[in-house]
C-alpha cells in the first residue's frame with residue numbers, strides 16, 4: 294500500500310502537470326475533486342517542493358502571481374487581460390538581454406522573466422459576439 298502522503302504528492306504533481314500554467318490555488322481546487330482531504334497548506338508546500346526539485350518551474354506572471362509550469366526550460370508568457378489565461382510565447386529566450394542588463398547595471402543577472410498582455414482569441418470572439426447583440 295502506498296503511503297497516504299506519497300499518494301497526495303502524486304495527485305498534486307499529476308494535477309499541476311495536467312493544468313495549463315496553474316496557480317497554487319487552481320491546483321488546490323482541482324486536487325480537491327480527487328481527494329477532498331488534502332489541505333490547502335499541503336498543496337502549496339508540495340508545489341514549492343516540486344519547484345525546488347526542478348520537477349515544476351515556478352514563474353511569476355503579473356496579475357496571476359506565481360504559476361507552476363511543466364515546461365522547465367526558460368521561456369516567456371502571454372496573459373489574457375480578460376480571462377486570465379496564461380500561455381507560452383514561441384520566442385527564443387534572450388540570454389543576450391540578460392548579458393546586456395548585467396553589463397549596464399553591474400549586477401549578476403541570475404534569471405529574467407518577460408510577460409506580454411493582451412486579449413486571447415476566445416475573449417476577442419466573445420466580445421465581438423456580445424457587441425453585435
Ligand SMILES: [Zn+2]
Nearest residue numbers: 373376413416
Ligand atoms: Zn481570454
Ligand SMILES: [Zn+2]
Nearest residue numbers: 362364380381
Ligand atoms: Zn509556460
